[in-house]
Amino acid sequence: MHITSETSSGGVREQLFTLGEIPGVLWTPEGAVGTRPLVLMGHGGGQHKKAPDVLTRARRFVTEGGFAVVAVDVPAHGDRPKVEEYDRIATENQARVTAGEELAPLIAGFQALVARRTVPEWRAVLDAVQRLEHVGAGPVGYWGVSLGCGLGVPFVAAEPRVRAAVLGLGGALASAGDAARITVPVEFLVQWDDERVPRAQSLALFDALGSAEKALHANPGRHGEVPAFELDSTLRFFARHLG
């Protein structure tokens, strides 16, 4: 793990790093020493590790929760090179949708493919970041919706360090089997008028989660319109389970 730059503002220390070919960013409270909860955040499709909503969330987790937050670019996103195979699939999927196929199963299949790379990558990121003195081997949370849910479900299912997860804006098509293996508390976000994920599939993914404690939070609006008060709820959720 190589730290490539470091800045601080408003009480938040930001360290850009690379781990092998993975570019990432770590946010911690300014001046923090010792072990603390760590939240890994997955970004949305077409976004990257420092997308505005990722930054907003990370700053609040750090300043209000005292957490460390880490985000990395998904392959073919942000500072990472294109992946020829993904481009080819995206082009094919576009053609299939134009020809009348449903979008949701195509998205789900694509996310399952990408997860084969991101699950081991994210586990390696946890290994590396938890070796830092100002992060340490504390409890881990995962936050990810949309693409971050499609990649997050297999990650959370595979990674025993994760003690609580916020997921959502995703459906059950590709990941019901992984979802059933998740047993940690989950807060699951649904947009009631989601134009990308059919409501029944969202509810089916929530239903498939093996967790004894899982809370579905559904709000009106489209895929990108999760209301701001859900971030307050997320903070309390992580504070309750990682604090």
Added chain:
Amino acid sequence: MHITSETSSGGVREQLFTLGEIPGVLWTPEGAVGTRPLVLMGHGGGQHKKAPDVLTRARRFVTEGGFAVVAVDVPAHGDRPKVEEYDRIATENQARVTAGEELAPLIAGFQALVARRTVPEWRAVLDAVQRLEHVGAGPVGYWGVSLGCGLGVPFVAAEPRVRAAVLGLGGALASAGDAARITVPVEFLVQWDDERVPRAQSLALFDALGSAEKALHANPGRHGEVPAFELDSTLRFFARHLG
């Protein structure tokens, strides 16, 4: 309105009252003067105005929110006399369920009948309580699940003083029309494994609500097993909309 007794404990003043034939209870912060938000709480079927979960909720609304809270016995509940018509219907419904009819539509029909009495009663209670100096004509919230939802939906639809409502554990059969007339923010509780209200009917009632801001909170468990952290969420919801 006649105050029939008054006690105080742990920072909460409790005043029992009657308004005509309606027995009620009002909780306010000890020593409170002046106008404050008022939450009307509807109790569950077979319960009463001072049922343990009503008391728990009321004390937290008063001590943490600074609200006034009022609850009254529904006809044929608590300190109120039996209603022959209700007894007759209950007996008939029991027989119909034994004969194989579905329970949910029978419950919904019964609640619609009771609401014809409780809607005007509860409006009169608001009138009376808001004339008290330590309550005043502040913003009003409504909290009610199960029977409290069946009676609450037509009440919230009819009463413009209500600015926010917590509802749930109820289905759409009897009240979809009233639900569509509700436009205030709603937090809506669903128990994912509710043995009394079919999941699809719960979701249909949430769907029917006319509110631009409405949040569905679904948790695993049976009808009576709403997790304790939902009370924290309810408090913040009312603080946001009535505060």
